[in-house]
Amino acid sequence: MLPRELIHRILRPSLQAVSQRSFSTSSRRANVIEELESRGMVADLTSRAVRKHVDEPAVVYLGVDPSARSLHVGNLAALIGLLHFRLQGHTGIALIGGATGSVGDPSGRSTERNALSPAELDANVKAITTQLTDFLNHGVPFAQSRNRRRDLAFLEKETGAIRVENNLDWLGGMGLLKFLSTVGKTARISTMLSRESVKSRLESTSGLSFTEFSYQLLQAFDFLTLHQRHGCTIQLGGSDQLGNIMGGIEMIRKSKESVVSVSQDVELGLGGDQVDPAYGLTMPLLTTASGEKFGKSAGNAIWLDSSMTSPFDFYQFFLRTTDEEVHKYLKIFSFIRVIEIEGIMADHKAHPDQRVAQKVLAAEATELIHGAKGLRQALAATELFYSSDLKELNTPSLIDALDARPDLSTPGEAAIPSLLVRLSKADFLNQSLEKILTASGLVTSKTQARKAIEAGTLQLNGVRIPAKQHQRLITEEDTLDGGLVVLKQGKSTHKAVLLQ
Structure with a gap:
């Protein structure tokens, strides 16, 4: 059975159950903040004004650490968040830390990371650049297909542009004296020491090096640079990045020569002295029901690169999602409409032994990352390795799916290693x-x-x-x-x- 046919078969009862509610909902489409909130993808907003700000096209960026040659599923929620922005007409910038990758972000870490050689860092940056570009391009038609032609305003909306930047381009040539006289001059030690990532490390036995302590200034300067070069006004990040994001907003504010008047601020309903020139949106850090960091399997990361984690293992990772977590993950890792997800969950609860929700989640996440061919391989491997009667299977078709030969009629299709x-x-x-x-x-x-x-x-x-x-x-x-x-x-x- 083809991947789309399988998913439609799984979804059909659930979609029928919610079809009336789908058509009776308001014709107004939620803006991107409201959409992310409905999916449980917002932890904090640095200002209420960002809700009005995203009613018009904005530029938003997400920083990515090139500590390996591939991103992993721990990065996936933030990437999907960036894709949601692009789908609603905003310009997305994926910023690779070609410079900051040699420093390492102390947020969420108990020890300092091992330094990469320049050659390793350069190879990682190149590989992740390709990975990000492919994801942000191929994710658009994938996400649009999940609206099943019901939300015409969404399908007809012009998607935003994408950029992939490398902060080595502006930090690589900056000398220490220039850094101190520009970036360092705007920083206040008391504020830097108040960051949770800094406080937790200072209280640990390993302490915090000056290199890691300075990371927050480098990230703040990234936000300022993207703001000045591309008009970037929003930064996405995990909830552990809130302090760093606030540092960037403060640096942008100090770079401004004019301040919005109090009357304008009150008119927006903020009640403060000024409107922020930039904003931050943080997303919840995902952990499993056992409290482990999401994306780790027996201590090994689940990579987005098919040569490092096969589509079969990727599929199995999501298929093993517990009943307690599957509703949350469906909203985050799929582009199925939230109202339809509620129908899937109702079907799942009525027949828990069939694991309907886990099958939909695994199929959606796998096809998003590895395409229809990768999902076909994952389904074939699952059928082959877990079948109760191998002699009843259509072995030639399984062999063809496992082999994942490139389709010459689809230029640029990602290669999937044979299983x-x-x-x-x-x-x-x-x-x-x-x-x-x-x-x-x-x-x-x-x-x-x-x-x-x-x-x-x-x-x-x-x-x-x-x-x-x-x-x-x-x-x-x-x-x-x-x-x-x-x-x-x-x-x-x-x-x-x-x-x-």
């Missing part, structure tokens, strides 16, 4: 099971293969291998249609081997 391990039939048929286990990469040695068999944790085509069969041979009868062999160790380690 198939190809081995020579002549070299492995009528040979020991231990040999194919090792060659496939399921285990690292014949000794480990023997121990897995003796422990009873190994399966061949869904059937457990008895402990006494470590000398067992692989025969023609052990291959499925097309020469496929499915290996599994324990609960979640799988390999699909194609003997040719």
